[in-house]
Amino acid sequence: MNMVDVKEVSKTYKQGKVAVHALAGVSLSIAKGEFCALAGPSGSGKTTLLNLIGGLDTPTQGKIFLDNDEITGLSQSRLASIRLNKIGFIFQSYNIIPVLSARENVEYVMLMQGVPARERSERARAVLDDVGLAGMHDRRPAELSGGQQQRVAVARAIVSNPAIVLADEPTANLDSQTGQGLLEMMARMNEERNVTFIFSTHDRMVMDFAHRIIRLKDGLVAHEQIK
Amino acid sequence: MNFHMAWRNVWRNPKRTGIILVAIIIGAWTMLAYCALARGVMASSLESALNTLTGHxxxxxxxxxxxxxxxxxxxxxxxxxxxxxxxxxxxxxxxxxxxxxxxxxxxxxxxxxxxxxxxxxxxxxxxxxxxxxxxxxxxxxxxxxxxxxxxxxxxxxxxxxxxxxxxxxxxxxxxxxxxxxxxxxxxxxxxxxxxxxxxxxxxxxxxxxxxxxxxxxxxxxxLPGRTGQDKAELNPVVEALTRELPRDLTALTWIDLLPLLKGYLGMFDRFMLLWYLVVFIAMAFGLVNTMLMAVLERTREFGLLKALGLTPVRIVKNVLLECLVLLVIGLGAGNLLGVLTIYLFSGGIDMSFMAQGSEFWGLGRLVVPFVTAKDLLSVNAVIMGLGLLVCLYPAVKAAGITPVEAMN
Structure with a gap:
C-alpha cells in the first residue's frame, strides 16, 4: 500500500522573465513505513518535491496522492488540515517556536488538533522522554543545543501519530555525532511506530540510514537504490 | 497556550513593546482627562444656566x-x-x-x-x-x-x-x-x-x-441630583406633568428654554469625538508599525506555523491576540492614570484666572472634572475596537506568508 504517489509532476518557478524548471515530470511511489531519502545535488529538486508532497506548494503539472487521497488542487485551508493531521515536518533550522518551551512546542500541534489539555501534556511528556529529552521539558529553545532542538522538532512531528514525516535536511546544521544520534532515533521511531519518513538530503550519513535512496538530477529521478 | 504564546511574543522585544505601551497609555490617559475636563466644563455651564433662574x-x-x-x-x-x-x-x-x-x-x-x-x-x-x-x-x-x-x-x-x-x-x-x-x-x-x-x-x-x-x-x-441633563431624563417628567396640567399652560424643559446652550453642549460632544479620533490616529500609526515589525521579523515563524497546519484565520487570530494583550495592558494603565488624574482634580479646577473668558462661555468659576460610565466605555471601546481594526493589516500580512517563501 502506497503512502505517496507522485505522477508526472512538474514545477516551474518564474525568476523575473526566466522560467526555472525545478521538477520536470517526476513519478514515484513510496510505500507506508518506508525510511526513504531523496538525494541529489543542490538544485536537483529534492526540497521542491518534499514541499509538494507536504502540500506546502502546488505543482505546475501532474498529480500527488497522499495516503490514496489526491492533494493537488485542494484549497489552502484543506491543505492546512491535511498538514495538521497527516504530516509531521522537520526542517533544517528555525523549526521550533522560540517563545514556547520544549513541551509547549510539542503540545502546540495537538492544541490545534483539539486534543484535551491533560492528554496533550501526557503525550508530549512521553514523546519528549522517548526522544531523549527527559528533564528538559520546560526548557525554552534558547536553552537547548541544536541537536536537542531537532529532537524537539522530531517529537513534535511524531507526537500526533502522522501518516508521514517529511524532513528537509534535518542533519545539515548538526555535528556528525549529534546527527547520527538523531538519525538513530528517527530510525527507531520508524521501526517502533511504523511512521513513513522521507528525507531530502545530500548528507552521506542520512543515505546510509535510509532503506531506499531516490536520486534526483535536473528535476528528474535519475536513480533509485533499495537496500 | 495561545494566550501564553501571545504574551511571550509581546515581550520578545521589551523596548519596542514599552514604546507602544507608552503611546497607548498616553492616548487613553489624555482621552479620559480631556473627556473629564470637557464633562466638567459642560456640567459647569449647564449648572450655571440652570441656577440662573432656569431650573430643569x-x-x-x-x-x-x-x-x-x-x-x-x-x-x-x-x-x-x-x-x-x-x-x-x-x-x-x-x-x-x-x-x-x-x-x-x-x-x-x-x-x-x-x-x-x-x-x-x-x-x-x-x-x-x-x-x-x-x-x-x-x-x-x-x-x-x-x-x-x-x-x-x-x-x-x-x-x-x-x-x-x-x-x-x-x-x-x-x-x-x-x-x-x-x-x-x-x-x-x-x-x-x-x-x-x-x-x-x-x-x-x-x-x-x-x-x-x-x-x-x-x-x-x-429635579434631584444629576438627573435632568438630557431629553431622555426630562421627557418622562414633562409628559407626566402635561397629562394633568390645565390646558392653558405648558411645561418647558431647559432644552426648550435655552436652545443655544443645548447646541453649545452638543458641540462639546462632537469636539470630544474629534479629540478621540486625533489621539487614536496618532496612536494607530505606532500600533500598526509595531505589529508590522513584529510580524515581518517573524516571517519564518509564521511560515513554520502554516507548515504545521495553522490556517490563515488562526494566524490572524494569533496576531490579533498579541494586539489585544498590548491594548489591554495599555488601556488598564491609561485608565488608572486617567482616573487618578480625575481624582486629583476632584476638588475642582479654579477657572477664575480666566474669568472674562469663562463668563463669555457661561462657565462657573469652579470646574469639577468627571467622567460617566458611558465615557469610560466609549474611550475604551474606541481604542480597543479601532486598535484591533488597524491590527488587522499586519495580521492579514502574517496570514499571507507562505511556508515555502518563509523557509527559503
Missing part, C-alpha cells in the same frame, strides 16, 4: 416664553401647586415666581432690571439665590419691603445695605406702578451680567406691585 422645567403660560409680560401669567396657580406637590420625582423641588421687566432707581442712578418675586423659603433650593449672599441677609417670609440685588448693581448705584431702592414697572392694568424697597442683602453670581440684571423681592410684594392677586409668572422645577 418651567410651567408657563404658552405666551410667556415669547413675551414675558405680566399679561402672559398663570391665572390659576392652585391646581398647578397641587399637581407639582404629587407628580414630581422624589427629591425634586419647585416654587412659583413672578417675573417682570422694570427699572430700579435711586438718587444717583437708574437701570433696567428684571424683578423676580420669589418664595423666600423655597427659592434657595432652586437657584443661585440661596448660596451666593455677598453682604447682608436673604429675604425672610413676609418681608414684603425687602429687596436683594446683585453686588455689581449695588456698586453701580453707589448705595449700601439698609438704603432704599425704588422699583418701577407696568402693572396688570398697564399702569405704571412703583414702590420703594429696603436693601436687605446682595448676591454674587458667576457672571457680572446676572448681578446687574436680577433683583429679588418676595412673591407677595411682586404680586402686589403688579396688581395680579395670587397669580404668578411661572413655576420653576429642579
Amino acid at each position: 422645567i418651567q410651567i408657563q403660560n404658552p405666551g410667556f416664553r415669547e413675551d414675558p409680560a405680566v399679561e402672559n401669567r398663570i391665572r390659576n396657580p392652585a391646581p398647578v401647586a397641587a399637581l407639582l406637590d404629587h407628580a414630581l420625582p422624589k427629591g425634586s423641588c419647585w416654587a412659583f415666581r413672578v417675573q417682570a421687566g422694570g427699572v430700579a432707581s435711586n438718587a444717583r442712578n437708574s437701570q433696567g432690571i428684571t424683578i423676580v418675586g420669589i418664595d423666600p423659603e423655597k427659592e434657595p433650593e432652586l437657584s443661585f439665590y440661596g448660596n451666593a449672599t455677598a453682604q447682608g441677609r436673604l429675604l425672610e417670609p413676609g418681608d414684603d419691603r425687602g429687596i436683594i440685588l446683585g453686588q455689581a448693581l449695588l456698586d453701580s448705584f453707589e448705595t449700601k445695605i439698609g438704603r432704599k431702592l425704588v422699583l418701577m414697572t407696568q402693572d396688570a392694568d398697564r399702569e405704571t406702578a412703583s414702590r420703594a424697597f429696603k436693601i436687605r442683602g446682595t448676591f454674587r453670581a458667576e457672571m457680572e451680567g446676572t448681578e446687574k440684571q436680577y433683583v429679588f423681592i418676595t412673591l407677595a410684594a411682586a404680586q402686589k406691585l403688579l396688581g395680579i392677586g395670587d397669580n404668578v409668572s411661572l413655576a420653576c422645577i429642579r
Whole structure:
C-alpha cells in the first residue's frame, strides 16, 4: 500500500522573465513505513518535491496522492488540515517556536488538533522522554543545543501519530555525532511506530540510514537504490 | 497556550513593546482627562444656566416664553401647586415666581432690571439665590419691603445695605406702578451680567406691585441630583406633568428654554469625538508599525506555523491576540492614570484666572472634572475596537506568508 504517489509532476518557478524548471515530470511511489531519502545535488529538486508532497506548494503539472487521497488542487485551508493531521515536518533550522518551551512546542500541534489539555501534556511528556529529552521539558529553545532542538522538532512531528514525516535536511546544521544520534532515533521511531519518513538530503550519513535512496538530477529521478 | 504564546511574543522585544505601551497609555490617559475636563466644563455651564433662574422645567403660560409680560401669567396657580406637590420625582423641588421687566432707581442712578418675586423659603433650593449672599441677609417670609440685588448693581448705584431702592414697572392694568424697597442683602453670581440684571423681592410684594392677586409668572422645577441633563431624563417628567396640567399652560424643559446652550453642549460632544479620533490616529500609526515589525521579523515563524497546519484565520487570530494583550495592558494603565488624574482634580479646577473668558462661555468659576460610565466605555471601546481594526493589516500580512517563501 502506497503512502505517496507522485505522477508526472512538474514545477516551474518564474525568476523575473526566466522560467526555472525545478521538477520536470517526476513519478514515484513510496510505500507506508518506508525510511526513504531523496538525494541529489543542490538544485536537483529534492526540497521542491518534499514541499509538494507536504502540500506546502502546488505543482505546475501532474498529480500527488497522499495516503490514496489526491492533494493537488485542494484549497489552502484543506491543505492546512491535511498538514495538521497527516504530516509531521522537520526542517533544517528555525523549526521550533522560540517563545514556547520544549513541551509547549510539542503540545502546540495537538492544541490545534483539539486534543484535551491533560492528554496533550501526557503525550508530549512521553514523546519528549522517548526522544531523549527527559528533564528538559520546560526548557525554552534558547536553552537547548541544536541537536536537542531537532529532537524537539522530531517529537513534535511524531507526537500526533502522522501518516508521514517529511524532513528537509534535518542533519545539515548538526555535528556528525549529534546527527547520527538523531538519525538513530528517527530510525527507531520508524521501526517502533511504523511512521513513513522521507528525507531530502545530500548528507552521506542520512543515505546510509535510509532503506531506499531516490536520486534526483535536473528535476528528474535519475536513480533509485533499495537496500 | 495561545494566550501564553501571545504574551511571550509581546515581550520578545521589551523596548519596542514599552514604546507602544507608552503611546497607548498616553492616548487613553489624555482621552479620559480631556473627556473629564470637557464633562466638567459642560456640567459647569449647564449648572450655571440652570441656577440662573432656569431650573430643569418651567410651567408657563404658552405666551410667556415669547413675551414675558405680566399679561402672559398663570391665572390659576392652585391646581398647578397641587399637581407639582404629587407628580414630581422624589427629591425634586419647585416654587412659583413672578417675573417682570422694570427699572430700579435711586438718587444717583437708574437701570433696567428684571424683578423676580420669589418664595423666600423655597427659592434657595432652586437657584443661585440661596448660596451666593455677598453682604447682608436673604429675604425672610413676609418681608414684603425687602429687596436683594446683585453686588455689581449695588456698586453701580453707589448705595449700601439698609438704603432704599425704588422699583418701577407696568402693572396688570398697564399702569405704571412703583414702590420703594429696603436693601436687605446682595448676591454674587458667576457672571457680572446676572448681578446687574436680577433683583429679588418676595412673591407677595411682586404680586402686589403688579396688581395680579395670587397669580404668578411661572413655576420653576429642579429635579434631584444629576438627573435632568438630557431629553431622555426630562421627557418622562414633562409628559407626566402635561397629562394633568390645565390646558392653558405648558411645561418647558431647559432644552426648550435655552436652545443655544443645548447646541453649545452638543458641540462639546462632537469636539470630544474629534479629540478621540486625533489621539487614536496618532496612536494607530505606532500600533500598526509595531505589529508590522513584529510580524515581518517573524516571517519564518509564521511560515513554520502554516507548515504545521495553522490556517490563515488562526494566524490572524494569533496576531490579533498579541494586539489585544498590548491594548489591554495599555488601556488598564491609561485608565488608572486617567482616573487618578480625575481624582486629583476632584476638588475642582479654579477657572477664575480666566474669568472674562469663562463668563463669555457661561462657565462657573469652579470646574469639577468627571467622567460617566458611558465615557469610560466609549474611550475604551474606541481604542480597543479601532486598535484591533488597524491590527488587522499586519495580521492579514502574517496570514499571507507562505511556508515555502518563509523557509527559503
